[in-house]
Amino acid sequence: MIAEPQPTAGAVFSAQEFSAWMQQCLERTESALSRWVGVGAPAGLGEAMRYAVLDGGKRLRPLLVWAAAEAVGGLPAAAIRAGCAVELIHAYSLVHDDMPCMDNDVLRRGKPTVHVQFGEASALLAGDALQALAFELLVPENDGTAEEIPAALQARLCRLLGAAAGSQGMAGGQAIDLASVGKQLTEDQLREMHRLKTGALLLGSVRMGAACNPQVDPAAWEALTAYGQALGVAFQVVDDILDVVADSATLGKTAGKDAANDKPTYVSLLGLERARAHAEELCAQAHAALAGSGLADTRALAALADMVVRRTH
Amino acid sequence: MIAEPQPTAGAVFSAQEFSAWMQQCLERTESALSRWVGVGAPAGLGEAMRYAVLDGGKRLRPLLVWAAAEAVGGLPAAAIRAGCAVELIHAYSLVHDDMPCMDNDVLRRGKPTVHVQFGEASALLAGDALQALAFELLVPENDGTAEEIPAALQARLCRLLGAAAGSQGMAGGQAIDLASVGKQLTEDQLREMHRLKTGALLLGSVRMGAACNPQVDPAAWEALTAYGQALGVAFQVVDDILDVVADSATLGKTAGKDAANDKPTYVSLLGLERARAHAEELCAQAHAALAGSGLADTRALAALADMVVRRTH
Numbered sequence: 001m002i003a004e005p006q007p008t009a010g011a012v013f014s015a016q017e018f019s020a021w022m023q024q025c026l027e028r029t030e031s032a033l034s035r036w037v038g039v040g041a042p043a044g045l046g047e048a049m050r051y052a053v054l055d056g057g058k059r060l061r062p063l064l065v066w067a068a069a070e071a072v073g074g075l076p077a078a079a080i081r082a083g084c085a086v087e088l089i090h091a092y093s094l095v096h097d098d099m100p101c102m103d104n105d106v107l108r109r110g111k112p113t114v115h116v117q118f119g120e121a122s123a124l125l126a127g128d129a130l131q132a133l134a135f136e137l138l139v140p141e142n143d144g145t146a147e148e149i150p151a152a153l154q155a156r157l158c159r160l161l162g163a164a165a166g167s168q169g170m171a172g173g174q175a176i177d178l179a180s181v182g183k184q185l186t187e188d189q190l191r192e193m194h195r196l197k198t199g200a201l202l203l204g205s206v207r208m209g210a211a212c213n214p215q216v217d218p219a220a221w222e223a224l225t226a227y228g229q230a231l232g233v234a235f236q237v238v239d240d241i242l243d244v245v246a247d248s249a250t251l252g253k254t255a256g257k258d259a260a261n262d263k264p265t266y267v268s269l270l271g272l273e274r275a276r277a278h279a280e281e282l283c284a285q286a287h288a289a290l291a292g293s294g295l296a297d298t299r300a301l302a303a304l305a306d307m308v309v310r311r312t313h
Numbered sequence: 314m315i316a317e318p319q320p321t322a323g324a325v326f327s328a329q330e331f332s333a334w335m336q337q338c339l340e341r342t343e344s345a346l347s348r349w350v351g352v353g354a355p356a357g358l359g360e361a362m363r364y365a366v367l368d369g370g371k372r373l374r375p376l377l378v379w380a381a382a383e384a385v386g387g388l389p390a391a392a393i394r395a396g397c398a399v400e401l402i403h404a405y406s407l408v409h410d411d412m413p414c415m416d417n418d419v420l421r422r423g424k425p426t427v428h429v430q431f432g433e434a435s436a437l438l439a440g441d442a443l444q445a446l447a448f449e450l451l452v453p454e455n456d457g458t459a460e461e462i463p464a465a466l467q468a469r470l471c472r473l474l475g476a477a478a479g480s481q482g483m484a485g486g487q488a489i490d491l492a493s494v495g496k497q498l499t500e501d502q503l504r505e506m507h508r509l510k511t512g513a514l515l516l517g518s519v520r521m522g523a524a525c526n527p528q529v530d531p532a533a534w535e536a537l538t539a540y541g542q543a544l545g546v547a548f549q550v551v552d553d554i555l556d557v558v559a560d561s562a563t564l565g566k567t568a569g570k571d572a573a574n575d576k577p578t579y580v581s582l583l584g585l586e587r588a589r590a591h592a593e594e595l596c597a598q599a600h601a602a603l604a605g606s607g608l609a610d611t612r613a614l615a616a617l618a619d620m621v622v623r624r625t626h
Contacts, residue, residue: 041480045488101433120414132479166445167354
């Protein structure tokens, strides 16, 4: 076999290469999630946990973890666990968000939401158990096999996940969101809310991937942080755009609900055209960060930024 | 000053000594919780988190962590964090348990429950944020001070907490509980439900305390595990008894709700007198485990077992 040419900075994936990369990463993720989620749990709880996580979702966060880990030459066993852990935090937040006391949504990923399918109490518990499992995945007992993850890396991944998920991350952003319904927000306030609500976990994904190499170059860490921040905002801007322009069937969730709930969004604040331009600008910032990272191969990260901005659901 | 005599195996605390020990441990716990909970969170969320955790609760779990850590000569900085982490898991579970879709309770520790005070959505988020914070507390950045906790210990504490809190621990037990309302359970099924629902976190407290000395003797570890298991069951038996014999004012929560909710309990299964005898038997088992632990000073653990069985609320 001929060795593939070593990619150099600035090289890009063809659509086919990216698709193959995604395919492989998604298979690895689905297989790991299926092996870990709900296993050993009491029957009803395990079923609700698996329903909430498996067979659905774009897996953007595990893709980001993996792409960042590859870019820095991180430990694969750590990257796969980190990717699944972040996805479980994302999944639990959707389960709780969809509940009647929050967004009261009945459709998610084209299926009835967890509380519709299993009842509210089970949805609450399944979400709680998924959060605990996220942290558990990061701290496997070291057993002397090739899958060992050094304790310092385990602890660091927990630290990054906790910061991304907790009151100064995702949960904090949701609380600001809750308090802001029906209020007029400035662009700064809206940005701060989303920096926490969606951005923290996306940035956390990139950082956890980068942390999979404990010797990662500090300049690369900073560049990947800048990339993750730009991508996090871009994701939310596009989400707000899609909520307006796409239909529920395409989204796999209820469209138009931000306006219906009188929630401030980038579209309500900037208008559709300026929101679109803002998303493209953020995408360019993400690419610029990668170009300045000093990392040899950031093709997957670059392609993921494009995907986030150009997605239709 | 004359040095106090070194306690020997089998020595017991006087009521006064135990009271002083408790006092000191509770002050340390309250002060740490106040320093860590809700700080840096968006205002409304931080307030709900602090309301759920501060100024209330017996702090049994932190007391157990600290007593076990003392018995094995564990690292104090780790024990204080572990105690607070376990208490946060306990507190979040109460917040979610009290919600209308679960037990729908309006009174807790003599105060309105979190969802009554702040609304359901805020209660849901505060619980979620408390769980994330529990794990965050266990993995502080090591900064070269005396408070440093080795990474291996950080990871191990996360592992023990995750197992105690998640689908194979507390959350799993709650799911069995939920599925068993209105059903006839055998004593074995009831015991299994409580082993997870209440027992896992109490056992987890003892184990996390014991883990604070990474070189803890394996025989002592096993003995403390047996102690924690007996104590966990005893706690629930007494809880079931108090639900029947105490009034709401004494309990600080709604009394008689198990019968009202048609929940199987040790009292409904064994009757009041046999339930009481069972609690005493479990207390004796806990003492026997300590006596065989090979540890020089288990006075606090012994006194805590007595307190659990003889409490009136």
